[in-house]
Each structure stands twice: as structure tokens, then as C-alpha cells.
Amino acid sequence: MTKKMPRASRARYTLEFKKEAVRLVEGGQTIAPAGGGLELR
Numbered sequence: 001m002t003k004k005m006p007r008a009s010r011a012r013y014t015l016e017f018k019k020e021a022v023r024l025v026e027g028g029q030t031i032a033p034a035g036g037g038l039e040l041r
Contacts, residue, residue, distance in 0.1 A: 024034035
């Protein structure tokens with residue numbers, strides 16, 4: 001019998017964080033630099 005790996009928990013972000021991410025991308029930044037500026041992985 002094989003063991004199943006436990007599921008990783010998903011990150012939870014505040015509404016303010018999400019709005020800032022959208023503002024950065026709509027302002028012309030690509031997703032990768034915007035994520036870096038928001039300290040995502």
C-alpha cells in the first residue's frame with residue numbers, strides 16, 4: 001500500500017494585497033516582477 005502525501009495548504013492573501021497586485025499589473029508591470037515586489041516566492 002502506498003502512502004499519500006499530505007496536501008500543502010494554500011496561501012491566503014488579504015483584499016488589500018490583491019488590490020495592490022492588480023494595480024501593479026494594470027500599471028504596466030508583468031506578473032513576475034509584480035510578484036517579486038510583493039515578496040512572493
